[in-house]
Structures are given as C-alpha cells and as structure tokens.
Amino acid sequence: GDKVKQSPSALSLQEGTNSALRCNFSIAATTVQWFLQNPRGSLINLFYLVPGTKENGRLKSAFDSKESYSTLHIRDAQLEDSGTYFCAAEEDPGYQNFYFGKGTSLTVIP
Amino acid sequence: EAAVTQSPRNKVAVTGGKVTLSCNQTNNHNNMYWYRQDTGHGLRLIHYSYGAGSTEKGDIPDGYKASRPSQENFSLILELATPSQTSVYFCASGDAGENTLYFGAGTRLSVL
Numbered sequence: 001g002d003k004v005k006q007s008p009s010a011l012s013l014q015e016g017t018n019s020a021l022r023c024n025f026s027i028a029a030t031t032v033q034w035f036l037q038n039p040r041g042s043l044i045n046l047f048y049l050v051p052g053t054k055e056n057g058r059l060k061s062a063f064d065s066k067e068s069y070s071t072l073h074i075r076d077a078q079l080e081d082s083g084t085y086f087c088a089a090e091e092d093p094g095y096q097n098f099y100f101g102k103g104t105s106l107t108v109i110p
Numbered sequence: 111e112a113a114v115t116q117s118p119r120n121k122v123a124v125t126g127g128k129v130t131l132s133c134n135q136t137n138n139h140n141n142m143y144w145y146r147q148d149t150g151h152g153l154r155l156i157h158y159s160y161g162a163g164s165t166e167k168g169d170i171p172d173g174y175k176a177s178r179p180s181q182e183n184f185s186l187i188l189e190l191a192t193p194s195q196t197s198v199y200f201c202a203s204g205d206a207g208e209n210t211l212y213f214g215a216g217t218r219l220s221v222l
Contacts, residue, residue, distance in 0.1 A: 031209070033210065033211060035211075035213075041198070041215070041216055042213070042215055042216075043200065043202075043213035043216075044213075045210055045211060045212060045213075048208055048209075048210040086152065086153065088153075088211070090209070097155055097158070097168065097169070098155070098211065100145075100152040100153040100154070101152055102150065102151070102152040103152060
C-alpha cells in the first residue's frame with residue numbers, strides 16, 4: 001500500500017477562507033517536506049520539518065512523528081495558492097529516499 | 111537562491127533509441143535525485159547520488175542508468191527507450207544535513 005496518503009485528493013476553497021491538508025504515514029517518518037506544484041509544473045519547497053511546527057506567512061505546518069501524520073494549514077486562501085500540494089516523508093535520513101504522496105489539488109475560487 | 115537546471119525541457123524520442131536527460135545544480139549540494147511524475151503515482155525515485163562518482167538505485171531503477179561525473183551534474187540515461195517511459199522527469203538536489211529538496215523545472219519526455 002501507499003506509504004504516504006494525502007487527503008483530501010482535491011479541494012475547492014473560496015478566496016479568503018481557511019483549510020487544512022493532511023498526510024498520514026505508514027512508515028516511521030523522521031522528516032517531512034511539503035511542496036507546491038504550481039500550474040506551470042514547478043515544484044516549490046514550502047517546509048522542511050522535523051517533529052514540531054513551522055509557520056511562514058499564511059501557511060503553517062505540523063509534523064507528529066509519534067502519531068505518523070503531518071498537516072498543512074492555509075489561512076486566508078489567495079488565488080495564487082492554487083496548485084497541487086505534495087508531502088514527502090523521509091524514513092531513514094541516511095537512505096536519502098523521500099516517499100511522496102499523490103497530492104492534493106487545490107483550487108481557490110474568487 | 112538554489113538553482114537546478116534541467117535540459118532539455120521537452121523531448122520526443124523513438125522506441126529503442128537512447129535518451130539522456132541532464133541536470134545541473136549550482137547549490138554545491140552533495141545529494142542529487144531523479145524522479146518521474148505520472149498521474150496517479152505522484153513522484154517516484156529512479157536514481158540518486160551522494161556525490162561525484164556515486165549513483166544509487168531508487169524505487170524504480172529498471173530501464174534507467176545514472177551518471178554523476180561531477181558535484182554539479184547528474185544525468186539520467188535511457189539506453190533503450192520504451193513508451194512506458196513517457197513521463198515528466200524531475201531532478202532535485204539536497205544538502206547532506208537538512209536535506210531540503212530543490213527541484214528543477216522538469217523534462218517532459220514522450221517515447222513514440
């Protein structure tokens with residue numbers, strides 16, 4: 001089965017509203033990264049996390065290694081937040097393999 | 111600013127032909143990666159490298175070779191391209207410490 005499961009698979013948000021994306025891990029994740037793939041296809045790194053939380057502007061992410069999940073919260077969604085969000089979990093830092101989820105497609109509606 | 115450059119950006123190849131995808135990074139990162147992205151699969155790791163001269167197999171290495179002749183350059187080689195290798199390929203680099211991945215813009219490969 002999938003080592004990283006993302007939910008929801010797709011989401012529409014009204015501009016200015018808030019939402020949360022989630023990744024559940026079936027591996028013993030040690031680090032997590034979140035990426036945004038924009039409509040042009042570029043993958044942009046949003047967060048690198050060890051267990052704990054990080055915040056950057058309207059985005060906030062948390063990683064709980066004991067409960068095997070990570071969340072990405074989007075506050076006051078803007079049109080430019082549209083795209084596909086991926087999380088990637090690293091199991092063994094020495095192995096250098098990141099397992100990616102299948103993504104959450106987010107559309108922000110005016 | 112981290113910079114990972116892939117070439118070509120688009121490629122059409124014939125079945126059985128040889129294809130080389132190139133990646134250059136100016137970040138001085140030790141680690142480099144090749145992923146492919148397909149609908150329904152997300153990103154899957156093909157090969158990666160810890161540094162010049164090193165290549166390691168990822169999750170789906172069959173049909174691919176990799177070459178890391180220098181710190182900056184990492185190539186993905188399809189010796190005998192097949193239609194199943196039609197995909198979008200991404201190169202990434204990362205540091206050995208906090209291994210944040212920086213991706214290139216991707217190469218869209220079609221094998222006819």
